[in-house]
Amino acid sequence: MRILGIKGLLAFAPMLLATQQLAFAQTPISSPAFACKEIHRTLAPKNPRMAADGSIIPGQAIVQESLTLSEGATVKIVEYPRSGKDLDSYNSTIIVQRGQEQKSYPVERLIKYGSVLRLVEVASLCTSSDQGLFFLAFEAGSSGASEGFVVVRYSTTTVDVQAFPMANQGRIVIKRAAPNEVELWSANADSTECDACKKHYSVQNCHVEQQSIECKLQPGAGETLSPNKLMNARIVIR
Known part of the structure; x- marks a missing residue:
């Protein structure tokens, strides 16, 4: 067996270093996989510049x-x-970006009279590590008398945007175990009542489907509440 001397080792060292560098360069560097994260926050809309x-x-x-939403997809x-x-008119628009593909969903096309609505609350639910739902709450006017709700459902392959009927000082209640089944609470309109007065709320059971949301009035459901209690809880997840 031949033993290299010091000169031989010094001559061989650059080759060994180059081999190690090549092996390191060929080793893929793993990046952390995207994981769905749940959020829930209220927002104070940024106001436009005025003349x-x-x-x-x-x-x-x-x-x-x-x-x-997922790796390479944003809203x-x-x-x-x-x-x-x-x-x-504020003309809020939901813009979905997936890679090079972009789709716009003006809220006024999703909800009747939606051009006056502004985003005030966001909440999300994860149904798996790479798919879930975002719920968006919009309101109109300083008192928030009219409110609209939108759900954005997403997976690694699709994004679906649907809207609930307009509510009066209302909220939505989502069951964590069945996020496609949503309660829509809306105050019974009465022009003689003040905005902050207690009102009786009716409840609709809404089923979120891929192309539509079907809502039916729940007989006998609801209760009398002060709208102020719903101001910071337009989206409730149970």
Whole structure:
């Protein structure tokens, strides 16, 4: 057996180092896999810039929230506000980005009179490590008398955006064990009552499907509540 001397070892060292570097370069570096995370937060919408006469300066795009659905897929809620003759429109739009593909869902197309709605609350549920649901709560006016709710369901291959009927100072209640079954609470409208007065709430049972949401009134359900109790709990997960 031949034993290398010091000169031989020194000559062989660069080759050994190069071999080690090549092996290291060929070893794939694993990045942490995306994992669904549950969130629940209320938001104070960012207001648009205003002109001296109190009107909204046109041409603005205000990102109110950005959410990660899965690896390579995001959702942004963007407002395109403009002043109206009697009522300002915020034109909230849900923008889904999956790789190079982008789809926009204007809230006014999802919910009747939805152009006046602004995002105020977000909550999510994970049904597995890489799929789940985001629930979005929108409201109109300083008192939040009209409220709309949208659900974004996602997996590694699809994203589905659906809206519930407009509610009056309402909320949605989601069962963690069955997130596609949602209760929609809405105050019974009465023009003689003040916004903060206690009201009786009716409840609709809503089933979330891939292309639609079916809601039916739940007879005898509901209770009398102060709308103020729902202001920071428009989305309830049980």
